[in-house]
Amino acid sequence: MEGNLKKIKYHFLVLLATILVAGSFLASEKLAGIINPFSLTLLRFIGATVILIPFVLFKHRWRTKIIPTMPRAMIISFFYSAFFIGLFEALNTTTSLNTSTLFTLVPFITALLSILAFRESVTKNRIFVYLLGVVGTSWVIFGGELELLFSFSLNDGDFIFLAAILFMSIYSVAMKILYRDDEMIVLVLCTLIGGSFWMALALLVSNQPLQWNLIQNNLIFHMAYLIVGATLATVYLYQVTTVALGPIQISAYIYLNPVLVAILLLLIDEKSISMSVVPGILISIVATILLQFNKKNKVTKVLEKST
DSSP states (O other): OHHHHHHHHHHHHHHHHHHHHHHHHHHHHHHTTTSOHHHHHHHHHHHHHHHHHHHHHHSHHHHTTHHHHHHHHHHHHHHHHHHHHHHHHHTTTSOHHHHHHHGGGHHHHHHHHHHHHHOOOOOHHHHHHHHHHHHHHHHHHTTTOHHHHHTOOOOHHHHHHHHHHHHHHHHHHHHHHHOOSOOHHHHHHHHHHHHHHHHHHHHHHHTOOOOGGGOOTTHHHHHHHHHIIIIIIHHHHHHHHHHHHOHHHHHGGGGGHHHHHHHHHHHHSOOOOOGGGHHHHHHHHHHHHHTTSOTTSHHHHHHHHHO
């Protein structure tokens, strides 16, 4: 009973993280075009590091674990940063609609990597649910417009983004593999420090300016949200829940991203949700729920009988 309650708690935490990530799309939209995305991500990492580091340094037990944890965190943060670098590079030659659609492949790719890393099995019925999730999220992304769906085609930027989502999937698996009963707050700090290093390196190689001085007035609040809510909080929540539940279950929540963005737009900007995307929302929710069950669960057994 206690174990089940803990699992429920972790699912609430990953749902909270997913909501925070959905909110980051709204905040990022406000900052888009103000400064280059490499610099924006670097500021997110550095800002989150500056907030967290005093708490870790204050406690001796945490402080002494920074150096032993750093090598593993550098590996974890490399894959996390590589996703953003690939995303930004891809957006030079593709659209946000294409990247949003391709991002729905992350749960399935994560599952394939988990087979190799943890010897986890993926049944035909589970693959069907992954495809169901892709259909649901794509339905929401394309607004239920079949014309947009049929006009979807891959370009050079899309292939770059496919490499980026591979890095995101490896990031999820690496968190599970490289966790060593660490103090999670220390691992998060080291991951943020590592992310700052990799993004600074990318900024240097790409010869992009910082331009942080351009973030003024209301933009400061949007940047603060990206630093605290969408970076510091989500890195912590995702690392805690991935270690507890595993990368397969956590990545399934990606299917809820477009749904939550639509809901937040309704609540914050009062943008109504078109009835044409409601079926996609329902499909995405069902797929996410089904992927939380293993093959021994009653829900999956029902699915097996029906197929």
